[in-house]
Amino acid sequence: MDKRRIDSGDTLSATLAGDLRSIVGRLKRRLREQGTVGDFTPSQVAVLLRLERDGPATVSSLARAEGMRPQSMGTTIAPLEAAGLLAGSPDPDDGRQTLLSLTETCRTYLRKNRAAREDWLCRTIQARLTADEQRHLATAVKLLERLAAD
Numbered sequence: 623m624d625k626r627r628i629d630s631g632d633t634l635s636a637t638l639a640g641d642l643r644s645i646v647g648r649l650k651r652r653l654r655e656q657g658t659v660g661d662f663t664p665s666q667v668a669v670l671l672r673l674e675r676d677g678p679a680t681v682s683s684l685a686r687a688e689g690m691r692p693q694s695m696g697t698t699i700a701p702l703e704a705a706g707l708l709a710g711s712p713d714p715d716d717g718r719q720t721l722l723s724l725t726e727t728c729r730t731y732l733r734k735n736r737a738a739r740e741d742w743l744c745r746t747i748q749a750r751l752t753a754d755e756q757r758h759l760a761t762a763v764k765l766l767e768r769l770a771a772d
Contacts, residue, residue: 656742657735665690665698670707670724674732678723680713707731 662670669684679687685695699722702708707728713719724732747756 653739653743656739662702663698666702669695669698669702670728670732673708673722673724674729678711678721680719680721682719684722702728 665688668688672684672687673679676687681695681699682692684690684699685692688695690698699708703710703722707725708722709725710720710722713721747759751759
């Protein structure tokens, strides 16, 4: 952070916002490199994460949530189904619809990817930060949690 740019609370907030956005973006890219994202597109990853977070959904509801046309969503999910990562079952509220959900294979894949990323981050924290810096980071994490709260 450039101390010369900090001359008021508003300027400090703006500087912190820009610095934080940049740093979080770089950290996100580094973490992404540590997992095995395979040949999935960003849209496919978004669908997998949405199904994991929100539970089973129809193609139409996924398309709405992701801002896509249902036909485009069908193209997005077809390879995921073919790879055995998604399974369909009849919608109990509307038998004409199919509810998509994650398979156990997919859940295992997601867990392993997260574990790989967290392992890299843990090793990096231990290697690059002193014990005192790690305590400062713990305090910063609490502040970041407050920023990210709904």
